[in-house]
Amino acid sequence: MTLPSTTKVLVIGYVWPEPRSSAASGHVMQILETFLEQGWDITFSSPAGPGEHKADLSALGIREVPIELNNSSFDTFISALAPDIVLFDQFMMEEQFGWRVEKHCAAALRVLETSDLQSLRHARHQRLKDRLKVNQDQDDFTDLFAPGLREEFELMADTDLAKREIAALYRCDLNLIISPTEIKLLVEQFGLSPELLHWCPLMVDRPGLEPSGYTEREHFLSIGNFRHAPNWDAVLWLKTTIWPLIRAQLPAAQLHVYGAYTPPKASALHNAAQGFHIMNRAEDALQVMSAARVCLAPLRFGAGIKGKLIDAMLCGTPSVTTPVGTEGMHDNHPWPGAVVSTAHQFAEQAVQLYNDQLRWQQAQQWSLELLEQRYQRTTHAAALIERIHACRQLLPQLRKNNFTGSMLRHHTLKSTQYMAQWIEEKKRDK
Missing domain, CATH: 3.40.50.2000 (Glycogen Phosphorylase B;)
Structure with missing residues (x-):
């Protein structure tokens, strides 16, 4: 033919x-x-x-x-x-x-x-809803990520x-x-x-310029379209459970939550006194990601692969996420950050990455290697x-x-x- x-x-x-x-x-x-x-x-x-x-x-x-x-x-x-x-x-x-x-x-x-x-995404969402009906524990979701x-x-x-x-x-x-x-x-x-x-x-193409380093960055970041149900659920888990655990260890920590199509229910979560900032849509997602020290993506359900975590790699920003967040993304390559199943683990790993410059730099290097090996x-x-x-x-x-x-x-x-x-x-x- x-x-x-x-x-x-x-x-x-x-x-x-x-x-x-x-x-x-x-x-x-x-x-x-x-x-x-x-x-x-x-x-x-x-x-x-x-x-x-x-x-x-x-x-x-x-x-x-x-x-x-x-x-x-x-x-x-x-x-x-x-x-x-x-x-x-x-x-x-x-x-x-x-x-x-x-x-x-x-x-x-x-x-x-x-x-x-x-x-798959909808079925996992239903499984989370069913689990929360019978078990209100907001910490350990290991069973949710095990199937x-x-x-x-x-x-x-x-x-x-x-x-x-x-x-x-x-x-x-x-x-x-x-x-x-x-x-x-x-x-x-x-x-x-x-x-x-x-x-x-x-x-994606590997960035032409080397990403900014540890000392040039500050704050935590979370990002994602608020119309996407997994992102909204992640923001709620952050607000109610994970962020208070992080602030208990880092009282001056600040979290910037970016997302397109911010609904009133999301804006209502903004609390500057708690360091929890709803920032609405980022005009340049890569710019705000490049300024953050650690990306937080506490996804309890979802499918596909996560654009926010690819963006984090492009910017050399270590991320903390769940097994749902990393599914299908890194094969045998080490994850450039941390993968956890409980809120307490999430907070612990986020604080460690934020404070440990050597570990942070290793995660950044893994980001660039993973991009080159898997997403060229x-x-x-x-x-x-x-x-x-x-x-x-x-x-x-x-x-x-x-x-x-x-x-x-x-x-x-x-x-x-x-x-x-x-x-x-x-x-x-x-």
Whole structure:
């Protein structure tokens, strides 16, 4: 098969990218930049309204075309565009538009960008809620971080969200998975073929300048979009349990909590007398991270890999987090900071890192080594393009091999199509 010299790509986004607000949007931007480097012709579409901090895609040479849910205008649009590749950003976009893509450009390679397994994240959130109902202890969450892959599967398998998300993965020709732990879960427990999956973590370049040193920094920092449930839970755990333990050992310590879309309930946590500062959105996340001595990320649930911890590495800022925070991020490489399972351990390790210059400097060095070994942009960008080329050349055979996906498209998408057409007709009647 001879590939055209100019490849047309349509990206259907759940939202318009806001790379300074979330790691998920940052990952989408990294993928778009990788495609641009190939000289590909890119159109980005979304049914969502533009957010406050939306990236200017048109300035990069990417066409921006709003689309509507349950509207046949999309059929006309995609037929005229005739893309060679369609990338769905999050599985809900594949649910909404997958059948239309198949109907009007069946030969296009269908790629799903997951950011994280939402069904895994939601199942873990429910497990935390259930645990807190029966056990109000806010210190030791070792049991929460202990389950193996089979236990995670058992937790997810009966949920509607998992059935929808895994079905979308099967229906696509290639799925970009950010965490190797999630690839293992999908292959070993849900039975997906490795042919359908590609490891595509956050892709970054090692900073050109050496990060600032121990004596040039002060304060603790926590950062994350407040709309993301794991981040909000982490702030609450910090406020109620962990930060008082740190302040008991460091009475003058200050914690700066940054996050996009700060709700009133978060602003209400601000208490300067306790050294707990809600700082709202950081205009430059790397700048505030570079000024902090230690990053705190007490995540009790979540999935994927954590953009805030990649940013910490880029800035040479040691971090204290949980096994959920480091999942899929460092393999056998030492973590550049500390990984703990209890609030008391968290406070102890945070204080030690803050006070011990030699240990802090070792953690900073590990940050830079881990970035180079695991997250090099050029390495992963090349691997992604190579995999996409291979899938396009072998597409007919790949689809034959993926009979489950073909079967799901035949049955599931028919019902989705008829539902969408019914909703469109109902809107016309009003």
